[in-house]
Amino acid sequence: MKKILSCVMALSIAVCAAMSASAAATPTEVTSAGNATQKITFNNGNAAYSVTIPADVTLANISASQSAGEINAEVTALDHGATLKVTVTSQNNFNLFCAAESGQHKIGYKLKADSEEITQGGEVISTTETLSAPKALTIDEFKPDATLCAGDYADILTFAVSAD
Numbered sequence: 001m002k003k004i005l006s007c008v009m010a011l012s013i014a015v016c017a018a019m020s021a022s023a024a025a026t027p028t029e030v031t032s033a034g035n036a037t038q039k040i041t042f043n044n045g046n047a048a049y050s051v052t053i054p055a056d057v058t059l060a061n062i063s064a065s066q067s068a069g070e071i072n073a074e075v076t077a078l079d080h081g082a083t084l085k086v087t088v089t090s091q092n093n094f095n096l097f098c099a100a101e102s103g104q105h106k107i108g109y110k111l112k113a114d115s116e117e118i119t120q121g122g123e124v125i126s127t128t129e130t131l132s133a134p135k136a137l138t139i140d141e142f143k144p145d146a147t148l149c150a151g152d153y154a155d156i157l158t159f160a161v162s163a164d
């Protein structure tokens with residue numbers, strides 16, 4: 001296998017929120033802790049919650065499971081009967097593509113939350129409770145193509161938040 005200089009997975013966030021009321025909820029605050037995390041806070045009507053995700057992740061190698069940080073939902077109030085859900089989609093269907101080769105070489109991977117595999121559009125967190133629900137994210141079970149290019153490999157994960 002060719003030498004891999006580095007694998008970089010950039011996690012970016014897109015937040016979508018829908019409330020049980022007819023108007024869509026918008027974040028009341030978005031904060032960053034350097035490059036480590038993004039925290040999105042909602043305080044609309046009877047609902048008050050925030051979701052913290054990793055801002056970006058750099059993988060050291062592809063030979064072992066790698067920590068991708070932690071995702072956390074802090075729920076202080078939800079509308080009656082509402083469920084807070086955090087889902088994730090991968091731009092490249094859970095594949096890291098080589099930036100230097102215009103997507104010709106890839107490394108498949110699995111994203112897990114507390115050891116449970118998350119599939120495309122899958123739920124990372126789903127709760128009706130008022131709680132703090134941290135989950136450890138890991139990236140593992142790498143499946144590289146037979147030939148790889150040297151360089152950076154990347155994917156973009158989009159986390160969506162809804163409460164309805």
